Amino acid sequence: VPTIYDIANAVGTTAATVSNALNGKGKVSASKRARIIETARKMGYRPNLLARSLTQQRSHTIALVVPHIANAFYAEFAESVEITAQSSGIRTVFVNTNEDDQFCKILLDDLIARRVDGILLLPGGISVETVQSAAMTGTPIVCCLWEEEENVVTPSVGIDFIAGGRLVAQHFLELGHRRVGVVLDGKPDEKPHHHLRFQGFLEAISASGICIDPAHVQFGDSSAESGKKAANMLLQGAELPTAIFATNDLMALGALASIWESGRSVPGDISVAGFDDISLTAIAHPSLTTVRIDQAQLVEAALSMLFQLIDGKQVEIAHPPLIVPTFIPRASTGPYSITSL
Amino acid sequence: VPTIYDIANAVGTTAATVSNALNGKGKVSASKRARIIETARKMGYRPNLLARSLTQQRSHTIALVVPHIANAFYAEFAESVEITAQSSGIRTVFVNTNEDDQFCKILLDDLIARRVDGILLLPGGISVETVQSAAMTGTPIVCCLWEEEENVVTPSVGIDFIAGGRLVAQHFLELGHRRVGVVLDGKPDEKPHHHLRFQGFLEAISASGICIDPAHVQFGDSSAESGKKAANMLLQGAELPTAIFATNDLMALGALASIWESGRSVPGDISVAGFDDISLTAIAHPSLTTVRIDQAQLVEAALSMLFQLIDGKQVEIAHPPLIVPTFIPRASTGPYSITSL
DNA sequence: CTGAAAGCGCTAACAA
DNA sequence: TTGTTAGCGCTTTCAG
Numbered sequence: 001v002p003t004i005y006d007i008a009n010a011v012g013t014t015a016a017t018v019s020n021a022l023n024g025k026g027k028v029s030a031s032k033r034a035r036i037i038e039t040a041r042k043m044g045y046r047p048n049l050l051a052r053s054l055t056q057q058r059s060h061t062i063a064l065v066v067p068h069i070a071n072a073f074y075a076e077f078a079e080s081v082e083i084t085a086q087s088s089g090i091r092t093v094f095v096n097t098n099e100d101d102q103f104c105k106i107l108l109d110d111l112i113a114r115r116v117d118g119i120l121l122l123p124g125g126i127s128v129e130t131v132q133s134a135a136m137t138g139t140p141i142v143c144c145l146w147e148e149e150e151n152v153v154t155p156s157v158g159i160d161f162i163a164g165g166r167l168v169a170q171h172f173l174e175l176g177h178r179r180v181g182v183v184l185d186g187k188p189d190e191k192p193h194h195h196l197r198f199q200g201f202l203e204a205i206s207a208s209g210i211c212i213d214p215a216h217v218q219f220g221d222s223s224a225e226s227g228k229k230a231a232n233m234l235l236q237g238a239e240l241p242t243a244i245f246a247t248n249d250l251m252a253l254g255a256l257a258s259i260w261e262s263g264r265s266v267p268g269d270i271s272v273a274g275f276d277d278i279s280l281t282a283i284a285h286p287s288l289t290t291v292r293i294d295q296a297q298l299v300e301a302a303l304s305m306l307f308q309l310i311d312g313k314q315v316e317i318a319h320p321p322l323i324v325p326t327f328i329p330r331a332s333t334g335p336y337s338i339t340s341l
Numbered sequence: 342v343p344t345i346y347d348i349a350n351a352v353g354t355t356a357a358t359v360s361n362a363l364n365g366k367g368k369v370s371a372s373k374r375a376r377i378i379e380t381a382r383k384m385g386y387r388p389n390l391l392a393r394s395l396t397q398q399r400s401h402t403i404a405l406v407v408p409h410i411a412n413a414f415y416a417e418f419a420e421s422v423e424i425t426a427q428s429s430g431i432r433t434v435f436v437n438t439n440e441d442d443q444f445c446k447i448l449l450d451d452l453i454a455r456r457v458d459g460i461l462l463l464p465g466g467i468s469v470e471t472v473q474s475a476a477m478t479g480t481p482i483v484c485c486l487w488e489e490e491e492n493v494v495t496p497s498v499g500i501d502f503i504a505g506g507r508l509v510a511q512h513f514l515e516l517g518h519r520r521v522g523v524v525l526d527g528k529p530d531e532k533p534h535h536h537l538r539f540q541g542f543l544e545a546i547s548a549s550g551i552c553i554d555p556a557h558v559q560f561g562d563s564s565a566e567s568g569k570k571a572a573n574m575l576l577q578g579a580e581l582p583t584a585i586f587a588t589n590d591l592m593a594l595g596a597l598a599s600i601w602e603s604g605r606s607v608p609g610d611i612s613v614a615g616f617d618d619i620s621l622t623a624i625a626h627p628s629l630t631t632v633r634i635d636q637a638q639l640v641e642a643a644l645s646m647l648f649q650l651i652d653g654k655q656v657e658i659a660h661p662p663l664i665v666p667t668f669i670p671r672a673s674t675g676p677y678s679i680t681s682l
Numbered sequence: 683c684t685g686a687a688a689g690c691g692c693t694a695a696c697a698a
Numbered sequence: 699t700t701g702t703t704a705g706c707g708c709t710t711t712c713a714g
Contacts (some may be wrong), residue, residue, distance in 0.1 A: 001479065003707055014685050019709060026710095027683050046478055049454040050400070051707035054391045054690045069435065070416040070620070079411050082437050086444075091451060093434040094410065096423050103427075110432060113390040137387055138342065225623040257624040279411070280621075282566040283598040344691055355701050360693060367694095368699055392691035395706045 002043045061091040063116045067099045067124025072278045080299045099125030108134040118306045140309035144302045147196045155315040157301045160322040164291040165200025167327040172243045176336035181216035181241030183230040183251045194247035220251045227251025231258035249274035267334030286331035343384045402432040404457045408440045408465020413619045421640045440466030449475040459647045481650035485643045488537045496656040498642045501663040505632040506541025508668040513584045517677035522557035522582030524571040524592045535588035561592045568592025572599035590615035608675030627672035
């Protein structure tokens with residue numbers, strides 16, 4: 001692989017001039033520049049970004065860390081980040097933690113060692129210590145969509161999950177449902193991952209004097225499959241819920257499948273609502289009522305925050321901006337009907 | 342950010358020794374090593390991988406290039422690559438081309454400029470020239486799952502798509518279907534992206550003397566949404582197909598939704614089969630008959646080929662290994678019944 | 683306008 | 699065992 005020195009030799013000049021010519025910096029006579037560019041092309045020259053980044057102390061690359069790229073929500077988020085960053089001339093690399101805190105630590109260390117300019121960190125099995133130790137290196141980190149308030153160790157941006165949960169509850173209540181079930185990302189006896197969505201939902205439901213049967217809260221891991229399993233559990237009992245809130249769309253899709261397979265209908269027998277508004281809702285039958293997270297707006301906010309940090313500006317940590325989600329009523333929810341089992 | 346020089350100063354030694362101590366190379370007295378490691382920790386030392394990669398001429402990183410990370414198939418593939426590579430001590434970064442050849446070219450140049458050790462390239466809107474110009478730099482590139490035979494410019498590994506398509510056709514024929522439809526990734530009047538799957542299917546169907554009504558071939562772009570639209574078209578005509586082959590699972594899921602919405606049932610009225618066996622088939626109702634691509638095996642083969650190239654070994658280009666897909670009959674296909682519309 | 687020189691942080695011989 | 703030296707490929711002053 002030829003270097004600028006090789007080009008310099010070929011043209012009969014020096015590396016500095018080649019560098020200037022190739023980057024359009026400094027003053028290089030038009031004729032010399034032309035010759036340099038031409039021979040660079042002819043020799044198949046490829047700049048070495050490692051070297052450039054080393055001197056410039058800037059890699060023009062950010063990393064997006066997600067727990068599970070196979071989850072449609074994160075994948076869509078990733079595409080959105082890629083596109084937005086690209087338009088600012090920044091490259092994006094995606095890495096996947098598999099929800100493994102150990103691995104995430106290694107990954108973050110690695111990204112920092114590679115001197116990415118900044119990191120966008122989505123939650124999922126990452127401990128606060130891991131984030132903290134990464135943040136201490138001075139590499140700009142923005143946490144996005146964290147649902148645990150301990151996230152305040154770095155600048156962050158999120159959405160108002162509580163409001164989102166509340167919107168679903170209000171919708172259910174307006175439709176006359178009184179026996180509601182939840183498919184929740186989390187584990188029994190632990191703080192659920194989606195605890196804010198749940199909290200908002202629960203508060204609004206409770207406020208109207210309704211209790212949720214503990215058996216009507218089943219747990220999943222945000223995957224469609226887990227949602228289906230959880231919904232299966234929900235359909236076991238004697239008194240079935242007449243409306244189910246799944247804390248993300250993927251689980252809601254699983255719940256739909258489960259309900260259809262049990263021979264019941266949606267929303268005739270049971271209403272279902274999700275959260276996120278991923279594009280896969282396109283294949284839901286019936287179309288899925290959900291809470292929409294405005295990805296574009298979110299990504300925009302997160303990246304502009306990250307870029308600010310990269311530019312050395314301070315960003316307020318204490319009160320992260322919260323984007324307000326919007327409720328999207330569709331066909332999977334309907335009024336409580338007496339025929340519901 | 343401290344460097345090994347800072348550590349060397351603090352400990353009262355030299356950079357080389359610090360490097361040796363930190364990397365467990367060379368001979369460093371136990372006591373000195375301990376002191377070095379300790380102060381490195383205390384000073385919050387982070388190695389600079391840019392510098393290391395620059396000297397070593399090796400970044401220990403490979404890149405996976407996919408057209409559309411939001412497509413579940415690619416996302417699952419990506420996770421699989423990440424895990425497999427990780428177990429060999431190799432970092433993986435994902436990048437997304439958005440099926441844009443121009444952008445892909447930029448991306449490949451960038452990865453090469455960053456001196457990734459190798460590139461795994463999945464097809465999708467990438468021109469042969471782009472691949473070729475990237476391959477000429479000498480950066481090891483393995484193409485995986487290309488369905489266009491012009492791909493022979495680099496070593497590659499794929500699956501036997503033709504056999505896969507044939508399996509679906511045979512299944513349909515055994516079930517007695519004679520009016521079959523296809524939801525195909527591609528555009529009218531162009532060679533379809535999934536043309537091998539289609540070819541295998543078509544050959545087997547034709548061999549039994551059956552013709553496919555041109556109106557019974559509709560096009561999509563591999564997304565669930567497009568599958569739904571295409572299926573909608575298929576349901577317009579007077580004579581409906583009694584079985585539909587969607588050339589990937591996502592489109593098959595879309596087709597399912599479309600059929601249910603039209604008030605018909607699967608497989609009672611219409612059978613549906615997909616291709617890939619992505620995990621989202623878990624939410625299909627009924628469970629989706631499909632052709633399984635053994636991701637683990639495929640990724641294994643692709644990576645071992647890539648690693649070989651990285652180690653400087655030659656790899657045969659002419660006859661890429663073809664992994665044989667397996668047919669997975671499930672509940673979305675059933676015998677032709679007279680009641681079918 | 684052009685070139686010489688220094689340096690980014692680290693590693694890899696080779697001497698001491 | 700330790701230190702010296704010389705790069706890796708590129709950018710960036712700063713003289714000429």
